[in-house]
Amino acid sequence: MSDDDDEQVDSDVNQFDDGNDSMGFGPLIPTETERSLMERVRQELKHDLKNGYKDKIADIREEILRKRRAGKLPGDTTSVLKAWWQSHSKWPYPTEEDKVKLVEETGLQLKQINNWFINQRKRNWNTNGNASSSSTALKSKRKRS
Template sequence: MDYEGFVSSDEEFSGGEVEASLEAQPRSMDRGLKDRLLHKFGSHISSLKLEFSKKKKKGKLPKEARQTLLEWWNVHYKWPYPTEADKKILADSTGLDQKQINNWFINQRKRHWKPSESMQFGLMNNQPGQFYSDD
């Protein structure tokens, strides 16, 4: 018997959509499972998403490291810009990396240092460090 061109009765009545409905069945089962899981664990998932999305703040630097940086700051208060060599020494003595050293000095200058008028004038003329006075 020649089966070429033969159409099953299921295909004949469904318009050839038997395979498509079989594929859709697991999708609807997956959807139902997903809905049940979301209903049961949705609040946990939301809190985990929020926790993972928060930027982790490392917190304060160690007290000994801050004291070392403050000692350097107090000695060099008139021009608190450490050289690369100074930063290397500070990093070695505090156990911090140079990025932490740089950030600490940036924040410290923003929060606690106001250059004198003569320094500000010198900075505008690209002559840093030459105009501070001994007052």
């Protein structure tokens, strides 16, 4: 909680204070002891709130950092995937068993493996000019299945 938040809370509280005590004798002015107690309570509340949300804040920071790092896979990981790709260049569609092995070897998630192969096929087939012949092979392979 920032000092601005403290001021907002004070403002909200004062909104309901008509400046008179319950007996109609004028504004209630807290004593020095009461002010000290109110400040201590405010600081304790601020501390408790920060500690209560500390783990959540850390999780959010980690997620933000993870998203910033997203994009490139480690070199040793891609070398495993590329080796599989090269040894299966005629039909670069890993079976479910192949994917499970690749997950174990690379430490990636299944979704990452699937996406890598999707992207690799797009990159490879488009740069090699094989997109049309590969799609024809894919169609004929699907028909046989």
